[in-house]
Amino acid sequence: MPKETMIELKGLAKHFGPIKAVDGIDLTVAKGECFGLLGRNGAGKSTTIKMLVGLLQPSAGWAKVAGFDLARQSAQVRANIGYVPQSLSVDGVLTGWQNLEIFGQLHCLPRSLLQRRIPETLAMLDLEDAAHRPVATYSGGMVRRLEIGQSILHRPAVILLDEPTVGLDPVSRRIMWDHIRRLQQKEKITLLLTTHYMDEAQELCGRIAIMNKGRIAGLGTTAQLGRKAGMPGADLDKIFAHYSGHQEADSGSLKDVQRSRRLARRLG
Numbered sequence: 001m002p003k004e005t006m007i008e009l010k011g012l013a014k015h016f017g018p019i020k021a022v023d024g025i026d027l028t029v030a031k032g033e034c035f036g037l038l039g040r041n042g043a044g045k046s047t048t049i050k051m052l053v054g055l056l057q058p059s060a061g062w063a064k065v066a067g068f069d070l071a072r073q074s075a076q077v078r079a080n081i082g083y084v085p086q087s088l089s090v091d092g093v094l095t096g097w098q099n100l101e102i103f104g105q106l107h108c109l110p111r112s113l114l115q116r117r118i119p120e121t122l123a124m125l126d127l128e129d130a131a132h133r134p135v136a137t138y139s140g141g142m143v144r145r146l147e148i149g150q151s152i153l154h155r156p157a158v159i160l161l162d163e164p165t166v167g168l169d170p171v172s173r174r175i176m177w178d179h180i181r182r183l184q185q186k187e188k189i190t191l192l193l194t195t196h197y198m199d200e201a202q203e204l205c206g207r208i209a210i211m212n213k214g215r216i217a218g219l220g221t222t223a224q225l226g227r228k229a230g231m232p233g234a235d236l237d238k239i240f241a242h243y244s245g246h247q248e249a250d251s252g253s254l255k256d257v258q259r260s261r262r263l264a265r266r267l268g
Contacts, residue, residue, distance in 0.1 A: 003030035006158050006190040007052070011061030013214075014047050021047040023214035024061060031157075034184055034191040036205030038198075040244050043211040045194040046086070049162050052192075053083045066157040079107075082151030082159040082189075086166065089147050092136035096127055096146050099135060100153055107154040121149045124186075125179055141172030145179060152183065159183075161193045165200060177203055198236040208236075210243040218243035 007029035014022040022044040029035045039045050050056040052065055054074050063070040066080035090099045097118055104114045122128050125145040130138060135146065144164060151159050164180070165173040181204065184191055195201055201208055202222060210218040210225070218225045218239070226234045229242045 003032070005029070005064075006031045006033075006066055007035075007192060008064045009048075009061065010063070012048070012051065012058055012063050013060040014044075014051060014056055015059040020214045022051070025211075025214075025216050027209060027216065027219075029190060029192060031190055032184070032188050033207065034180070034193060034205050036201040036208040037192060037194045037211065038196075038201055038208055038240060038244070039211035043244065044214040045211055046162055048211075049083075049160050049192070049194060052077075053081060053160060054078055079154070080157045082154070082156040084144075084147050084151050084159070084161045084164050086162050088143075089150065090135050090143060093134060095132050095134055096122065096138070096149075097131045099146060100149055103150040104153050109154060117153055121153055124182070125149050139172070140168050141175055144168065144172075144176060148179065148183070152187065152189070155187070156189065158190045158192065161191060163194055163196065165195070165197065173197070173200065180204060198240055202236045210240060212244050 005028050007027065009025055009027040011024045011026065012022060013020065013024045025044075025048065037045050037048065047056065051058050052063060052070065054070070054077065058070070065077045068076040068080065070077055091102075094102070100118045100121060101114060104117065109117065119128070119131075122131050125148060127142060127145060127149065130142060135143060138146065148159075148161075148164070161180070165176050168176065177200065180191065180193075183189060193201070193205060207219070207221055208225065209216050218228065220228065222236050222239065223232075225239045225243065226232050229239060231238060231242065
């Protein structure tokens with residue numbers, strides 16, 4: 001029996017003048033799936049995510065998220081998604097509890113429900129002991145976990161994670177993986193994940209789409225992508241290089257480097 005589709009894109013595109021950041025992509029993600037969206041800097045991953053959360057208006061095509069049309073039912077889409085962006089989305093002056101409380105209020109959750117959800121969420125992400133400490137005292141991994149806590153507080157059907165572990169040390173990354181897996185298994189949430197870490201994609205994602213210059217160059221499981229590329233048994237690093245292209249010019253600009261370093265500093 002086919003699974004329910006939670007994300008569906010048809011010809012989705014975003015153009016900035018003559019630049020085709022996303023150039024007509026088709027994609028479906030099933031309910032409960034952890035799906036990886038990979039590509040070099042500038043390939044179109046984050047632009048795709050920003051369209052799905054309503055931060056950018058598509059130039060062409062259409063999308064459905066959690067069964068709602070992105071163009072005609074944007075309020076319903078926002079109510080049914082969680083989003084963990086690359087940029088900081090918590091207030092360091094406030095405590096972890098206060099950040100969650102404000103986020104819940106923005107989603108119009110009743111106070112009685114928040115009093116139950118906030119401790120449940122903190123416990124799920126191992127942040128109970130730090131609940132009443134200012135977030136400025138948190139480690140990078142704790143900050144990222146709190147941001148995930150914000151994204152799940154209203155129990156969305158879909159969560160979009162834009163490079164959730166960038167800037168974290170290897171131990172913190174492994175802990176984050178465990179929390180993402182637990183979240184998916186316990187809450188049955190559909191996850192769309194962008195990452196530059198091939199081991200992360202291989203560890204967490206059942207299927208992967210590799211973008212190149214705004215288009216999807218390869219789609220499937222790691223094994224399927226390897227066979228299609230004529231490299232059966234190859235690891236994801238080699239598969240990624242094949243589909244994403246080898247040009248150094250595609251690997252990012254000074255602005256990308258500055259953004260990555262700022263993110264690493266604030267999480268380190």
